[in-house]
Amino acid sequence: MLIERLMIGDPAAKEQLYDRYAGALYNIVLQLVPVKERANEVIVKVFLWSFQHIGTFRTSGHHTLFAWLLRKTREFAIKEALPETALAGTELMKQEDGLLQQFYLMLPADQQQVFRLSYFKGLSITTIARLLALPEGQINEILKEAIKSFRQFLKKTWN
């Protein structure tokens, strides 16, 4: 098992982790960070983080290394993208074949807006509510609807 080998710090396992997940994660990062150089930085950061914090995987509540890496990837990516893109522009990145963008483009307009600010920009419900001048409860409902659709979208295509 890859995870066991990572736990004991096997360098070959680290290389394998990179080779297995870098592509899938990079695809996700490119949807979040529009600048290539910064997307690259995110990938480096995520893997270096993962090598150091592999011990936290078991208690993270994740079953797969991919999901564990994905959570951190999005966290790093949003931090990296924040200064320029958080509030400016409704434009998203060019990565239109990306999984989450494919999904995003299928949503109705109100859900699109909330999902974009929440997932792609990493804003909290409170901030989105303030930004759109809508009550928090309503934003919450819209986001829940969007995520429900995301569940259906995933199940339909990749079950």
Add this chain to the structure above:
Amino acid sequence: MELKFYIESGIIESFVLGLASEEEVEELQHMRRLYPELDTEVEYVERRLERAAFDEPAMPPVEIRERVLQKIRWEEGHAYSDPSSNYTFINIQPKDGSHITVHRWWKIFFIIFFIMSKVFLFLAIFYYLKYRMSQEQQRSDNLHQMIRQEQTQSHLL
């Protein structure tokens, strides 16, 4: 039935994407311990998302892989070498049996021994000369005495 509703609400997807609030995550972790089927569903969702993400992988540039691997090698180099063992002890002493190794205190001992031997030698010479002088003095004293005695005897005669 309620559990199904909970799952269908997309809470797991929300957790996996990192959109769930802290309270929601806590609630989910609590529920997972109570309902194993919920835990299984988390695994399904994660695998589904993984498959989806692998559908269109975009490999980062080769230099990124190099940077990550370099870091691994660097860390490896550090992990397996203890800083104190960075120096290898090389014994350059000839092993022909004609050399011995002694403690450095022997050096001090030999210096002291050398100085003391000089001191004693000096003292030996000094006292020898003193002894010779006193001997000579005594002999000349005796000689004077003998001469005086002879002189007085010749006077008497």
